[in-house]
Amino acid sequence: MPDRVWVKSLSWRALPADSTKLCRWGKGECDNRAEYELQRSHGRTERWWAYCRKHVEAYGNRVIGLEVQIDVPYDSPAAKRGWAQ
Numbered sequence: 001m002p003d004r005v006w007v008k009s010l011s012w013r014a015l016p017a018d019s020t021k022l023c024r025w026g027k028g029e030c031d032n033r034a035e036y037e038l039q040r041s042h043g044r045t046e047r048w049w050a051y052c053r054k055h056v057e058a059y060g061n062r063v064i065g066l067e068v069q070i071d072v073p074y075d076s077p078a079a080k081r082g083w084a085q
């Protein structure tokens with residue numbers, strides 16, 4: 001039995017294929033086109049930070065198609081429901 005399992009992360013979403021956003025990794029270290037973005041809350045303001053696939057995975061996430069997944073403990077509520085924030 002695995003210690004951890006992959007579930008969909010609701011904090012990430014895929015960008016449209018025609019998006020021209022660039023990856024924000026390292027303030028300009030990466031100039032790849034961004035494919036996914038991460039929701040960052042600033043008080044009530046919703047912001048989305050865009051990253052290329054490589055740097056989504058650099059956070060320890062896994063990318064399957066349009067879905068970004070994170071690993072959670074096998075016996076956690078997130079594992080049972082199949083998604084996490």
Ligand SMILES: [Zn+2]
Pocket residue numbers: 023024025030031032051052053054055
């Ligand atoms: Zn990048």
